[in-house]
Amino acid sequence: MAKSSADDEELRRACEASIEGTKQKIVMSIRVAKSSGIWGKSGKLGRGNMAKPRVLGISTKVKAKRTKAFLRVFKYSNGGVLEPAKLYKLKHLSKIEVVTNDPSGCTFMLGFDNLRNQSVAPPQWTMRNVDDRNRLLLCILNICKDVLGHLPKVVGIDVVEMALWAKENTQAVTKRQGDLEDGPYQVEVTEGDMKVTVERELVSQVEEEDMEALLGTYVMGIGEAEAFSERLKRELQALEAANVHAILENEPMIHEVLQGLEVATNCVDDMDQWLGIFNVKLRHMREDIESIETRNNKLEMQSVNNKSLIEELDKLLERLRIPSEYASCLTGGSFDEARMHQNIESCEWLANALRSLEVPKLDRTYANMRSVREKRAELDKLKNTFVKRATEFLRNYFASLVDFMITDKSYFSQRGQLKRPDHADLRYKCRTYARLLQHLKSLDKNCLGPLRKAYCSSLNLLLRREAREFANELRTSTKASKNPTVWLDGSAASNQNTNSADTSTVSEAYAKMLTIFIPLLVDESSFFAHFMCFEVPALVPSGSSNGSRSAPNDDDDLGIMDIDDNGKAGKKTADLEALNESLRDLLDGIQEDFYAVVDWAYKIDPLRCISMHGITERYISGQKADAAGFVRILLDDLENRISTQFSRFVDEACHQIERNERNVRQVGVLSYIPRFAILATRMEQYIQGQSRDLVDQAYTKFVTIMFVTLDKIAQADTKYTDILLLENYAAFQNSLYDLANVVATLAKFYHQASESYEQACTRFISTIIYYQFERLFQFARRIEDLMFTITPEEIPFQLGLSKVDLRKVVKSSLSGVDKSITAMYKKLQKNLTSEELLPSLWDKCKKEFLDKYDSFAQLVAKIYPGENIPDVSQMRDLLASM
Template identity: 85%
Template sequence: MQSVNNKSLIEELDKLLESLRIPSEYAACLTGGSFDEARMLQNIEACEWLNSALRGLEVPNLDPSYANMRAVREKRAELEKLKTTFVRRASEFLRNYFASLVDFMISDKSYFSQRGQLKRPDHADLRYKCRTYARLLQHLKSLDKNCLGPLRKAYCGSLNLLLRREAREFANELRASTKASRNPTVWLEGSTGSSQSVNNADTSTVSEAYAKMLTIFIPLLVDESSFFAHFMCFEVPALVPPGGLANGNKSASNDDDANDDDLGIMDIDDNDNKSGKKAMELEALNESLHDLLDGIQEDFYAVVDWAYKIDPLRCISMHGITERYISGQKADAAGFVRILLDDLESRISAQFGRFVEEACHQIERNERNIRQMGVLSYIPRFATLATRMEQYIQGQSRDLVDQAYTKFVTIMFVTLENIAKADPKYADILLLENYAAFQNSLYDLANVVSTLAKFYHQASEAYEQACTRHISMIIYYVSSPILQFERLFQFAKRIEDMMYTITPEEIPFQLGLSKMDLPKVVKSSLSGVDKSISVMYKKLQKNLTSEELLPSLWDKCKKEFLDKYESFAQLVAKIYPTETIPSVAEMRALLASM
């Protein structure tokens, strides 16, 4: 029995001693080996052994009765020291390695955009060199996950310098190489006579330049975010689907590599391969992405501001382009790219808002002018502006334009009404001419743009009201001795008022409404009626500057006059059945002949 137990004990001790032995080749590699690419296989093997050895000395891999043995504790301490030494050496090497890669690229001027040459950033070689150490990072995370924080910061700090330099040089050359005539921001001010021809200059190259900036850099930034997340061992799902952006824009920076997310490695620790994302991990990733990409937005802003100065209306095109990219960003990791696009959209909206406010001030300046006649200058200018704005709409920037239309037209109508109030005598002429001009100039656009259709109908109603008031003034209140229609219709009005209180039979016995009064009123009002109507026409024509409105206004005037006369004739037939006056048919024939 003693012999059997001694033999068993010796076997058990041999196994324990074997687990406590540190192979000399691994010890040398972990404490002083090189990190050159040729030596990486040995480093990985040493890491794998160290990981396995550390796990082997932990319960339940080790019998609990051995866990507190002095030899086991000493060996565990020795392995921990090896781990700490290796992690420190590897971290220092990687920090220097990232910095040296970027320094090498930055020192080569031919790598960046130069005068006369736009250079598309190419990070294929950079990522290839980084992938050499992807497996090492996985092992470092397994050995000591706390070492990843400083490594991530070092990588972000180095690459941020490169990305910002690339964006700055690209944006500078993009602006320098874009040929476009600058359009003035004065659109709706009456004092500017020659600006309309200038405003027809083609500035499409400006929004094309902005689109090019996004086309080159947004996929690059998304790819960099995705590569960084996986290279630096964040436990998050893929930031973009295989093959590039969700909106179909293939990455400009990885033509040689269909999917940069795939580092060609598998998770070392199966326990780390968790489905879904952790909120804390995602938050840490987005903080790192901020460090990686922060500052690059300034070069995007510079392109937006430059485009605005050349042609403010190009904000509409840029807004639509930006919205398309935003709708293409489905993943909520790559958070900085989404924030960048949202900020760009806000900046473009703010710039366009500046233009709208300035144009509104230009409209309001018309109020300060002396008495104005005819169609105000900003009415046809707005039609030109709206036509061009419609040409610039891309994607969903319809809302941006519709909000501008609402501001413009509201200010236009308020200013028009204020100008009209300043000269009551000619107020309705000014109103009807301008509302008519608004409708005529925007007829085609109002058929296809619902916001303008709403204002078209508003102008139509205001036009009709102004016409009614002006025609009533022409018919009733013209102070010519020839024109006596006012007396005729005032006679009819008194009869109508009497009918509320007494019977029709009693009216001919009222003062001023007797059977003898009727012929006098008819004679004084309708003798030489053809001359009176001619005077009415001339009065209508006199202050009208828009001659094309005269025929329709004259038709309205004749209809209004005939309606009033028909009402008068009906009252006469009812109250004075035995009296005769010129018939409605005669009056209609007379008006038709004139």
């Protein structure tokens, strides 16, 4: 027989190691298989309840002079190490039951009375053989008897079998029972002990007394077992014979019972037949009830559907109904102001009716119904009729309003009276039909095109007439003397431009033209954009920057803003391009009157273009609304025209400057130099903030032509080139000194003139000095040239550079040096026409001569040591005394 796992010491040590620290001792450990399935007839476990390997251990623990016993369940971890899985207290063990379905008898269950869920079957434990099962169960029973003092109920185990097994296995079985009073101990179970244990465990006290009484009745013949068995057989036969005799004596009663049973059987058969009949009838009745219920449900559903259909048809008929008052208003109503409320209501009803017959509002299944299609066609006909009538009325209405205003001369400027255009009454009358235009757009957006053209063509006539009359009267009433355009011509009189007349009224007239008409045009653009239902961004009041807008216009524009209920201000829309095209039709042609004012102002005083340019730029910076696109274009065109006119003036002035080089020999300061200073001073007076670039460009062109022309004139006579240059550059600096301190562009040309002046002075002074002392300084230049190729000691031996030659040069140049210096001064004085330049030029001449002589003296001391020439200090004293 294979060795039992209960004798495996390594298994016991592994179990003890897994519960180390609990102060419990393992009495027995044995391998089992755990299952929770139900044993089938074949004696095999069910497929879903496969056995799991476990180890059952009996452990004891001594605590407070009492011994506690436990049943421990160990399982194997993933690494094959035993670890505690469950713990049961043996004091709660109430039943040990061997599973009868297991043919081997190796499967049993342990029942505990303290488990929470009694409805769940306890686990089943399967041993390898019956010996292992008996050994574990005997150990549990002995522990319960000796330590706990009570025995659990044993089910499915034969007492005699257990006793026989205990008798056959008389070898010593070692068990560990935990810590008792005297500590751990081992008990050997002998045959007698095992027998007593089994009897005490498996037979109760009452059963034991009954068995003793039974055996006591058979004391006499119990000596031999075979005799006793024979006696029992005879008594059994006697008892069976007596039972048969009693049965035969009761035969009449048996017949009565049989007859009663037969009657009852017949009644049962009849009842079964009747029940079958009733069952068939009930089945037929059930089928009838189901059929009735089905028909009833269909009738109820049909009734509900019919009711819903009637409601839907009523709603649809309500949509299809055209009220007579709306129909009469749309087809033949008047467009008078008193009737506009009814027209608006009719438009709103028509728009809603058309929308209600569209697919989003109307179910798609209704959209193709004949009645719906016919009603939609009827509504379209109503819409077309009304749109045509309203469009024709508004076109005639716009024309009549403008014709009335044009025929009344009091609306326009007249002789001696400038009239500000006032369109408040016109806009008030138009605003009456603003809501109607919105509804026309919602009904047929294509109808707005002809209306917009009609409005633009009518109002364009009025605006152009107002601008023409205003511009004519503005020019007539402005008093200003004309300034000549010959500014820089040298042939003109010297006092021609010095006493220029005041032409400020010209720029004031242009400013008034813009002040009156630019806000008007912006307001008209804004009104037109909202009145004609263009979806454009919100407009910034352009007149707010100059304060020229009147209160009535502000109120009127607020009213137009209220008309727009779409709430789409501030959003770029596709209507912007169409709006700009319409604004060109509305305002085109009015720019000619602005151009006429600009040309008129240019003829009076070309420099006023500077003021008008600044005024125009201020208006351009204030026009940022998209609906005023044409106004911005108009202002840009005005700015370009002003710039063109001013460029024309600049070109003419530059042509006048260039004409100076064609004249005869020029002497002294050219005439356009001081005239340019006068022109620049006046141009600075006309600048109004933002015209700086225009003026700076003119300065650049003027001065560039002036300097180029000056160079050409100076080159005509090379003998006097430097004199002419230095005198004119000096005059340029003197005349523009104050302006150059505040104007950056003029400061740049001032410095350029200063550099050119210094260069001309240097060349002119060198010419004067070499004219008197050419032999002396020519001798010094020859020495300087030779020093680059030979040593200073070799120079005195060169041809023409000996000491004798030096003495001759010094004698001829420096004997009577005071006369030569005086001759330099006279020559300088003779050539200059500007006497104010003579002192500064003479000082530069003396300084330049002294520097050259100092260099000559240093060369003589280095090349010709020992030769005596006048000392530099003597020459300085001589120059200072002159």
